[in-house]
Amino acid sequence: MTTTLNLRFSGGRQYDVVIGHGVINNISQLARHAGLGHECVIISDSNVAKLYSKQVKSRLQSARFDVLLLTFPSGERNKSRAVKQHLEDQMLRQRISRQAFVAAFGGGVTGDLAGFIAATYLRGIPYIQLPTSLLAMVDSSVGGKVGVDTPYGKNLVGAFWQPRLVVADIDFLKTLPEHELLNGFAEIIKHATIADEQFFRFLEKGMEKLRHMEPKTVESVLATNIEIKKNIVQEDERERSSRRSLLNFGHTIGHAVEQLSQYKMSHGQSVAFGMRVESLIAVQMGLLEKEDEQRLSALLDSAGFPASLKNSFSPDSVAKMMLSDKKNVDGHIRMALPAGIGRMAKKNGSHTISVSPSQIEAALKAFK
Numbered sequence: 001m002t003t004t005l006n007l008r009f010s011g012g013r014q015y016d017v018v019i020g021h022g023v024i025n026n027i028s029q030l031a032r033h034a035g036l037g038h039e040c041v042i043i044s045d046s047n048v049a050k051l052y053s054k055q056v057k058s059r060l061q062s063a064r065f066d067v068l069l070l071t072f073p074s075g076e077r078n079k080s081r082a083v084k085q086h087l088e089d090q091m092l093r094q095r096i097s098r099q100a101f102v103a104a105f106g107g108g109v110t111g112d113l114a115g116f117i118a119a120t121y122l123r124g125i126p127y128i129q130l131p132t133s134l135l136a137m138v139d140s141s142v143g144g145k146v147g148v149d150t151p152y153g154k155n156l157v158g159a160f161w162q163p164r165l166v167v168a169d170i171d172f173l174k175t176l177p178e179h180e181l182l183n184g185f186a187e188i189i190k191h192a193t194i195a196d197e198q199f200f201r202f203l204e205k206g207m208e209k210l211r212h213m214e215p216k217t218v219e220s221v222l223a224t225n226i227e228i229k230k231n232i233v234q235e236d237e238r239e240r241s242s243r244r245s246l247l248n249f250g251h252t253i254g255h256a257v258e259q260l261s262q263y264k265m266s267h268g269q270s271v272a273f274g275m276r277v278e279s280l281i282a283v284q285m286g287l288l289e290k291e292d293e294q295r296l297s298a299l300l301d302s303a304g305f306p307a308s309l310k311n312s313f314s315p316d317s318v319a320k321m322m323l324s325d326k327k328n329v330d331g332h333i334r335m336a337l338p339a340g341i342g343r344m345a346k347k348n349g350s351h352t353i354s355v356s357p358s359q360i361e362a363a364l365k366a367f368k
């Protein structure tokens, strides 16, 4: 079965997200249908290129696309300005024209990097997302946020540049290392918690099947997930209201611990821990029932996330790390907090709630 979702933005811009087993085999028809030209630059990291680039390249070539394949070494440290420049120079040398489109073929690193290249190459050319990691399928390939990391922090240079098509072929997940799955699980549980109690219940029942990548479960989870992200992104394409900040649930604390661990903790583990702490903060502020916090915690347990931190940081170092973020101006930290399963709190019309460092420290102490 194939699921197709359509995202719509102002000015008549729209694109399809196609999800299913083997959907990559329809790449040529899908690209034509999306109105893309016949010149294609596939950008892929070394792991994904080794496994799948031949297959995708020949699919496109046999449908008369001119294909240039560019690769870069895998890993977050290569989501950099230097690698971007290196790839752009190769495109310029090959005289890739404005009629060309980029195919970002890989995980979230590839999607962010290749999407940002498309956003700035000759002042912007179209691109498509061909996500191959679970995280990229459920999160990063949809929404149009692209960019690179800098020595001053992650994702600090980038753009909003919507893809023209997203093709999520579940079959790619067969070769994804198991620990990479957890990064996707964290975002899936986040999406369920912020927007969809029924989906949350589905995960409570089906987590075992999801962990074993049972095909039907994966397909349904992907479709529901992307639907949730789509609805939020469509309403707030460029993060102008607090609506899109709902997607940051678990990430305020999560980013701080990820940074404190010097990125030894994975993004998924950091966000899972972040969701535990942030939901406890919501309980302590009287926004969330204890019972709901426990339900979330149990779901995170069943997905395989540890209940406490291995490299235990002191609670005040986590709060300090968050305060050093330029966004926090008044000594308070703003975060999206749940008001129930599938419901987020709102105060004075905003989805971000002001939390004091002492409230954060109090919640963190519960996880020592």
Ligand SMILES: NC(=O)c1ccc[n+]([C@@H]2O[C@H](COP(=O)([O-])OP(=O)(O)OC[C@H]3O[C@@H](n4cnc5c(N)ncnc54)[C@H](O)[C@@H]3O)[C@@H](O)[C@H]2O)c1
Residues within 6 Å of the ligand: 045, 046, 047, 048, 051, 074, 075, 076, 079, 106, 107, 108, 109, 110, 112, 132, 133, 134, 135, 136, 139, 140, 141, 142, 143, 144, 145, 146, 154, 155, 172, 173, 174, 175, 176, 177, 180, 183
């Ligand atoms: N733009 C957004 O909205 C958004 C949202 C969330 C995360 N992100 C970004 O996404 C990035 C993380 O993405 P990620 O977790 O996919 O990391 P990643 O792209 O580094 O992929 C993880 C690892 O899995 C490998 N891999 C990917 N697909 C594979 C497959 N099918 N088979 C075998 N190996 C495969 C990759 O080579 C890599 O080693 C971060 O840079 C983060 O900032 C962006």
Ligand SMILES: [Zn+2]
Residues within 6 Å of the ligand: 187, 251, 267, 271
């Ligand atoms: Zn995330």
